[in-house]
Amino acid sequence: MAKPPGHKPIMVGAVLVSLAGLALIWFGITGMAGAPESAPASATTGTALPEAGGAPALTEPPEALVGRVAAPMRTARPTAVYIPKLGVSAPLMELGLDARGAIENPPLDHPNVAGWYRYAPVPGARGAAVITGHLDTRTGPAVFANLRSIKAGDQVQVMRADRSVAIFVVDRVEQVAKSAFPSRKVFGKVTYAGLRLVTCGGAFDRKAHSYRDNTIVYAHLAHAYHPGS
Amino acid sequence: MALASARRLAAAGAVTAFIVGGVTMAAGVGTAMAADCKLLVLACEDDPVQGGDPGDPWQPEVRPPHLPVPDDVWSDVPVPRDTWSNAPAPQDTWSSGPAPQETWSSGPAEPPRPEAPWKPADEERHRIPDGPPQTGAGGLAPADPMWPFAAGGAALLAGAGLAGFAVRRGAAERRSG
Numbered sequence: 231m232a233k234p235p236g237h238k239p240i241m242v243g244a245v246l247v248s249l250a251g252l253a254l255i256w257f258g259i260t261g262m263a264g265a266p267e268s269a270p271a272s273a274t275t276g277t278a279l280p281e282a283g284g285a286p287a288l289t290e291p292p293e294a295l296v297g298r299v300a301a302p303m304r305t306a307r308p309t310a311v312y313i314p315k316l317g318v319s320a321p322l323m324e325l326g327l328d329a330r331g332a333i334e335n336p337p338l339d340h341p342n343v344a345g346w347y348r349y350a351p352v353p354g355a356r357g358a359a360v361i362t363g364h365l366d367t368r369t370g371p372a373v374f375a376n377l378r379s380i381k382a383g384d385q386v387q388v389m390r391a392d393r394s395v396a397i398f399v400v401d402r403v404e405q406v407a408k409s410a411f412p413s414r415k416v417f418g419k420v421t422y423a424g425l426r427l428v429t430c431g432g433a434f435d436r437k438a439h440s441y442r443d444n445t446i447v448y449a450h451l452a453h454a455y456h457p458g459s
Numbered sequence: 460m461a462l463a464s465a466r467r468l469a470a471a472g473a474v475t476a477f478i479v480g481g482v483t484m485a486a487g488v489g490t491a492m493a494a495d496c497k498l499l500v501l502a503c504e505d506d507p508v509q510g511g512d513p514g515d516p517w518q519p520e521v522r523p524p525h526l527p528v529p530d531d532v533w534s535d536v537p538v539p540r541d542t543w544s545n546a547p548a549p550q551d552t553w554s555s556g557p558a559p560q561e562t563w564s565s566g567p568a569e570p571p572r573p574e575a576p577w578k579p580a581d582e583e584r585h586r587i588p589d590g591p592p593q594t595g596a597g598g599l600a601p602a603d604p605m606w607p608f609a610a611g612g613a614a615l616l617a618g619a620g621l622a623g624f625a626v627r628r629g630a631a632e633r634r635s636g
Contacts, residue, residue, distance in 0.1 A: 236628070236629075236632065237625040237626070237627075237628040237629035237632060238625070238629075240621055240624055240625035240628060241621075241622060241625035241626075241629075243621055244617075244618045244619070244620075244621030244622035244624075244625055245618065245622070246618075247614050247615075247617050247618035247621060248614065248615055248618030248619070248622070249618075250611075250614045250618075251610070251611040251612065251613070251614025251615035251616075251617075251618060252611065252615065253611070254607045254608075254610045254611030254614060255607060255608055255611035255612070255615075256611075257607045257611075258603075258604065258605070258606075258607030258608045258611065305579045307577045307579075327586075327588055330589060330590075331588060331589035331590075332588050332589050332590045332592075332593070333588040333590075333592050335592065335593060335594055336594075338596055347588070348579075348580050349580050349584055349585050349586050349588075350580075350585055351579075351585075352579050355579075362592045362594050363594060364594045364595060364596070365594055365595040365599065366595055366596055366597065366598035366599040366600075367596050367598045368596040368597060368598050369598045370598050370599070371598070371599055372594075372595075372598075374594070375599065391577065408590075408591040411590070411591035413587050413588070413591075414587065417587040417588065418587070428591075428592050428594065429592070429594045429595070430592075430593070430594045430595030431595075433600070434595070434597045434599075434600030436597070436600075436603065439596075439597065440593055440595065441595040441597075441600075444591050444592065444594075
């Protein structure tokens with residue numbers, strides 16, 4: 231019959247197990263337990279957002295616009311943004327700057343409202359227009375909850391007060407850390423009529439009450455739709 | 460001797476304190492009565508007295524309103540003088556009479572201010588905001604995982620149990636050998 235192990239190996243095992251327990255608790259406290267990236271595309275369903283029923287009827291199929299670049303449009307106040315691929319249909323409000331010089335945000339209690347940055351070119355005009363919208367509220371998805379799933383070639387339509395529609399085609403989508411937010415790339419001058427859609431992304435930092443990343447969609451004006459044209 | 464003096468002094472202090480307290484309380488009661496008659500239990504002169512001696516012939520002057528008591532409206536007798544039925548309505552002065560002149564609106568009315576036409580921000584006013592947009596509130600973020608705490612706690616318990624077992628075994632080994 232084998233001799234049972236002495237007390238020393240058991241004590242060593244006890245110390246190791248206790249250390250492992252302490253490490254696990256520390257792991258949970260520091261939030262390094264592999265906090266997965268928020269996956270708004272899979273966490274939300276399209277039914278939470280209104281259908282793009284109000285989208286203007288366009289004469290050309292979406293594929294026809296890929297690769298085209300339209301001349302800049304006259305300035306007109308943007309009123310709504312439509313992203314047919316995502317089912318986004320949202321009114322637009324003006325966004326200025328807050329006291330700290332940061333861009334204002336659309337109100338959280340109106341989750342389906344997006345905003346366009348007023349101290350940048352108007353969507354459709356020459357330059358980089360910027361539209362931001364919330365990824366989520368405290369309780370559920372918001373207007374740009376699925377923005378990360380948009381792809382190059384998809385359309386973004388901006389309806390304007392003169393009843394014209396600026397039709398943008400997505401060039402690329404990127405996710406960047408907020409600490410390295412490319413302000414000049416997003417807000418800087420460009421020679422064409424461009425559009426940037428910005429929302430939050432990445433993991434949520436509960437201490438800072440903020441997402442760690444931003445999702446940025448870069449698009450260019452591919453077609454200027456005027457009623458009756 | 461000294462003890463007797465201390466007793467006398469204490470008695471004199473107590474009497475003084477009693478007198479001062481009584482005077483202060485009386486002054487406070489008087490002030491409060493002057494401020495509000497109904498503050499205290501004491502009644503003011505112009506208040507009707509409720510209750511009192513049942514043998515007292517004085518009665519408060521009660522003037523019930525001289526309104527006719529209507530008959531019971533739920534029976535089949537006619538309701539006396541109901542003005543809301545087929546009796547002619549009194550002349551309402553607010554309908555047929557001329558509207559009173561409102562002095563605050565008789566002045567020259569300002570024309571409605573036309574809404575300023577929308578204008579985009581001039582290019583000189585374009586500026587790059589400081590910092591990234593904060594466009595999320597965490598409603599879609601998954602909750603913090605709890606399993607590390609559960610597993611860590613279980614491991615600590617297991618470690619403590621193993622340590623206790625090892626100590627007992629060590630003691631047993633020392634006894635046997």
